Amino acid sequence: MATQHHDLADDPEARPVTAGALADYLRTQATEFLRALRRHRESGGAAGAEPDSVGAARALRRAARRISGSLHTYRPLLDSDWSEEMRPELAWVSGTLALEHAHEARLERLLLALQRLSGAVPVPAQAVEGPAPGPARRPGAAATAAERGNLTVGAAKAGALLERQLTLARTRAHSTALQALGSSRFHAVTDRVALLASDVPLAPAAASADLRPLAEAARERLADGVAALPLVTAGSPYNAEALVHGLSPDPAPHPQDAPWHQVRLLLRLHRYAREVVHGGREGAAPGDVRLFQAGQALDRHRDASEAAAAAAQAARTSRIAPATAYALGVLHADQRHEVEAARFAFQRCWQREAVSAG
Amino acid sequence: MATQHHDLADDPEARPVTAGALADYLRTQATEFLRALRRHRESGGAAGAEPDSVGAARALRRAARRISGSLHTYRPLLDSDWSEEMRPELAWVSGTLALEHAHEARLERLLLALQRLSGAVPVPAQAVEGPAPGPARRPGAAATAAERGNLTVGAAKAGALLERQLTLARTRAHSTALQALGSSRFHAVTDRVALLASDVPLAPAAASADLRPLAEAARERLADGVAALPLVTAGSPYNAEALVHGLSPDPAPHPQDAPWHQVRLLLRLHRYAREVVHGGREGAAPGDVRLFQAGQALDRHRDASEAAAAAAQAARTSRIAPATAYALGVLHADQRHEVEAARFAFQRCWQREAVSAG
Numbered sequence: 001m002a003t004q005h006h007d008l009a010d011d012p013e014a015r016p017v018t019a020g021a022l023a024d025y026l027r028t029q030a031t032e033f034l035r036a037l038r039r040h041r042e043s044g045g046a047a048g049a050e051p052d053s054v055g056a057a058r059a060l061r062r063a064a065r066r067i068s069g070s071l072h073t074y075r076p077l078l079d080s081d082w083s084e085e086m087r088p089e090l091a092w093v094s095g096t097l098a099l100e101h102a103h104e105a106r107l108e109r110l111l112l113a114l115q116r117l118s119g120a121v122p123v124p125a126q127a128v129e130g131p132a133p134g135p136a137r138r139p140g141a142a143a144t145a146a147e148r149g150n151l152t153v154g155a156a157k158a159g160a161l162l163e164r165q166l167t168l169a170r171t172r173a174h175s176t177a178l179q180a181l182g183s184s185r186f187h188a189v190t191d192r193v194a195l196l197a198s199d200v201p202l203a204p205a206a207a208s209a210d211l212r213p214l215a216e217a218a219r220e221r222l223a224d225g226v227a228a229l230p231l232v233t234a235g236s237p238y239n240a241e242a243l244v245h246g247l248s249p250d251p252a253p254h255p256q257d258a259p260w261h262q263v264r265l266l267l268r269l270h271r272y273a274r275e276v277v278h279g280g281r282e283g284a285a286p287g288d289v290r291l292f293q294a295g296q297a298l299d300r301h302r303d304a305s306e307a308a309a310a311a312a313q314a315a316r317t318s319r320i321a322p323a324t325a326y327a328l329g330v331l332h333a334d335q336r337h338e339v340e341a342a343r344f345a346f347q348r349c350w351q352r353e354a355v356s357a358g
Numbered sequence: 359m360a361t362q363h364h365d366l367a368d369d370p371e372a373r374p375v376t377a378g379a380l381a382d383y384l385r386t387q388a389t390e391f392l393r394a395l396r397r398h399r400e401s402g403g404a405a406g407a408e409p410d411s412v413g414a415a416r417a418l419r420r421a422a423r424r425i426s427g428s429l430h431t432y433r434p435l436l437d438s439d440w441s442e443e444m445r446p447e448l449a450w451v452s453g454t455l456a457l458e459h460a461h462e463a464r465l466e467r468l469l470l471a472l473q474r475l476s477g478a479v480p481v482p483a484q485a486v487e488g489p490a491p492g493p494a495r496r497p498g499a500a501a502t503a504a505e506r507g508n509l510t511v512g513a514a515k516a517g518a519l520l521e522r523q524l525t526l527a528r529t530r531a532h533s534t535a536l537q538a539l540g541s542s543r544f545h546a547v548t549d550r551v552a553l554l555a556s557d558v559p560l561a562p563a564a565a566s567a568d569l570r571p572l573a574e575a576a577r578e579r580l581a582d583g584v585a586a587l588p589l590v591t592a593g594s595p596y597n598a599e600a601l602v603h604g605l606s607p608d609p610a611p612h613p614q615d616a617p618w619h620q621v622r623l624l625l626r627l628h629r630y631a632r633e634v635v636h637g638g639r640e641g642a643a644p645g646d647v648r649l650f651q652a653g654q655a656l657d658r659h660r661d662a663s664e665a666a667a668a669a670a671q672a673a674r675t676s677r678i679a680p681a682t683a684y685a686l687g688v689l690h691a692d693q694r695h696e697v698e699a700a701r702f703a704f705q706r707c708w709q710r711e712a713v714s715a716g
Contacts, residue, residue: 119603155605237595238699245477246688247513315684322683326673329687330604337695341596 017215017277019077019206025276026070030197033063037190040181057097057177064094067196069272073218077209079201089189096180099173102306107166109307111159113334114327118155154323158331161314161324211277218273222266226350229259234343235351242340243333257305260343264298271295290349297346304338311335374568375635377435381558383634384428388555391421395548398539415455415535422452425554427630431576435567437559447547454538457531460664465524467665469517471692472685476513512681516689519672519682569635576631580624584708587617592701593709600698601691615663618701622656629653648707655704662696669693 036059043052068090071083180186233239245254271291315328394417401410426448429441538544591597603612629649673686 114605116598117601117603117605119606152605237702238695240474240692240695240699243475243688243692243695245475246692247472247475247510247685248477315680320680322673322678322680325680326683326687326690327605329684329689330601330691331687332684333688333691333695334598334601334604337596337598337601337691341598344595 016210017212019202019209019211021279022070022074022077022206022211022276023200023202024279026067026200027197029063029066029070030193033060033067033193034190034197036060036063054101057101061094061097064090065268066272066275067193068094069269070276073269073273074211074214074276076214077203077206077211079203082201086192089185089192093180093186093189096177100170100177103166103170103173105303106307106310107162107170109303110162110166110311110331110335113307113331113338114155114159114162117327117330117334118152152323152327154321154327157321157324158311158314158327161317161320161328162310165314165317166310215273215277218266218270222263222270225259225263225266229263231347231350234340235347237344239340242343243336246333246336254305254309257301257339260298260301260346261305264295264302267291267295267298290352294346294349297342297349301339301342301346304335304342308332308335308339375570375573377560377564377567377569379637380428380432380435380564380569380634381560382637384425384558385555387421387424387428388551391418391425391551392548392555394418394421412459415459419452419455422448423626424630424633425551426452427627428634431627431631432569432572432634434572435561435564435569437561440559444550447543447550451538451544451547454535458528458535461524461528461531463661464665464668465521465528467661468520468524468669468689468693471665471689471696472513472517472520475685475688475692476510510681510685512679512685515679515682516669516672516685519675519678519686520668523672523675524668573631573635576624576628580621580628583617583621583624587621589705589708592698593705595702597698600701601694604691604694612663612667615659615697618656618659618704619663622653622660625649625653625656648710652704652707655700655707659697659700659704662693662700666690666693666697 036056040053040056040060043056068087071078071087071090075083230241233241241256245256271288274288274291311328311332315325315332394414398411398414398418401414426445429436429445429448433441588599591599599614603614629646632646632649669686669690673683673690
């Protein structure tokens with residue numbers, strides 16, 4: 001990735017970025033965290049599915065990820081004990097809050113796919129809520145009960161089975177999230193974030209430090225991660241790699257997905273590291289749009305990978321009809337092709353970035 | 359397709375091509391037909407699966423298609439009664455002989471795909487027999503009994519089911535072909551081809567005719583057929599169009615394949631028309647390689663379309679296990695993606711041709 005862009009973070013002409021920028025960023029994100037938490041409580045987080053509650057939970061996770069990511073990238077500039085205790089707690093908060101939404105989005109994605117595969121008349125794109133099924137897909141929205149009439153018996157039964165299983169999982173995740181939000185562990189995290197909003201525990205070395213080499217190191221970790229991806233294959237359309245283990249007897253048949261999931265996390269860390277250096281404003285730095293698009297492709301990769309696994313899992317339910325199993329097989333393969341399509345989209349995005357900034 | 363290449367057939371600088379070239383071509387193909395028929399009988403066509411018998415049947419079909427195609431394209435230059443009686447008989451011969459091989463190739467393709475989907479270790483490419491699974495696919499060969507151990511129970515059962523059904527279909531096609539070859543109808547065709555090898559029934563108008571406008575008309579019919587294809591969609595990788603009706607309740611869910619099948623036939627007619635104009639030698643005309651490749655993409659499209667249908671059909675067998683149905687669903691979707699990949703390959707091939715010769 002020698003042709004990757006080199007921006008402010010490693011431009012020797014630019015002025016150093018001091019630890020003050022990191023302290024500002026962390027204070028801002030801590031304040032966002034507390035504000036989102038207040039919104040979440042006021043919207044009656046217990047009700048769960050309220051739109052404002054969902055938005056507040058998303059904002060909470062967003063701030064938690066940014067604080068956690070900055071603690072990681074800029075660790076040498078922060079009090080190390082504090083930083084090492086804080087990170088897993090923030091990961092626990094964002095992970096716990098993410099689950100409910102993930103199950104809901106997965107169900108939405110799978111029902112949309114079943115509808116598309118049944119050739120049902122799609123709802124106009126404007127009406128689409130939830131995760132977009134990718135730019136190359138037909139516009140559509142999950143089938144309502146009335147529209148289900150368009151589905152075949154197999155597809156309808158597969159949809160009902162997935163709805164049952166993923167709704168159950170979502171309900172469990174919701175209970176877990178509620179328990180977590182009421183726990184003393186969560187109150188301890190909140191107290192720490194409240195402290196962070198006023199006082200950032202910088203390390204003694206931070207006073208004379210430049211943030212840019214640390215941001216550059218995050219960029220290099222991403223570049224190394226991307227270099228390990230099979231991008232030549234991914235850039236060759238219809239390479240059929242993603243479904244190679246579609247019928248494997250291996251219970252965890254898709255180790256091929258792991259390096260992509262890893263790059264998704266590294267890309268996120270790189271983006272947050274840039275936000276700090278560029279004054280905390282998302283979208284302020286050059287190349288932000290393309291990084292965002294690359295991240296979207298990797299989100300779609302993760303979502304499709306997990307949706308495919310959910311379809312395969314549902315097919316293992318005992319005593320299902322062959323027609324249901326057949327529909328789940330088609331659905332699984334469809335989502336694995338979405339995985340492949342997302343890799344292709346990432347490769348294109350990444351290549352464009354390398355060429356335009358190289 | 360205004361940018362499509364214009365070759366000898368419509369180059370006003372070139373000399374006219376007389377009906378003599380058509381007569382030569384038809385005599386040559388009639389001789390090939392008779393030679394292939396002799397080889398087929400000598401190899402004991404009754405035994406069916408003998409390699410030389412297979413090669414002879416292929417040569418027989420090849421000559422029959424070329425005679426039939428030329429009768430169509432150059433109809434105004436030939437005795438019309440004779441030509442109109444001859445064509446359906448030749449189509450019957452090549453169609454009847456093609457079926458056995460088609461069932462065999464379909465089974466081979468589906469077993470290879472099941473093996474690939476199971477992540478089974480593939481046999482080196484050198485060992486591959488039968489239809490290649492496409493350039494982007496992993497090399498492999500259909501599973502032997504020993505290798506089946508690598509397949510999951512679902513994939514193995516799906517393979518066994520497909521083997522049973524397609525072997526039965528092949529056996530029936532073999533009997534039908536044997537009956538046809540022994541029939542008085544076939545002997546009548548052979549007698550006519552034998553006459554053609556010495557005496558081509560040209561129309562009175564043929565004496566002063568130029569073949570090139572008729573060859574050009576065949577090229578235009580192909581261009582019109584291609585213009586009606588959704589090539590913009592096909593050229594956008596992972597457009598997910600081919601699987602749009604993958605779970606449709608419609609028993610004939612893929613009318614979208616029909617225009618591609620039609621272009622496959624028009625491309626063939628164009629190629630044969632060019633062979634006549636260019637003195638009967640395949641590969642002698644400019645652009646032959648690309649036309650051949652475009653034809654291969656359309657063959658692959660047809661094969662994958664029919665293999666997908668066979669997998670869907672097998673899934674309708676009563677009392678199959680859910681795991682078998684699931685494997686057939688994955689297999690169906692995989693082959694529908696092969697359909698999409700073949701359309702993409704055709705689009706690339708066609709675009710390259712238009713650009714390089716426009």
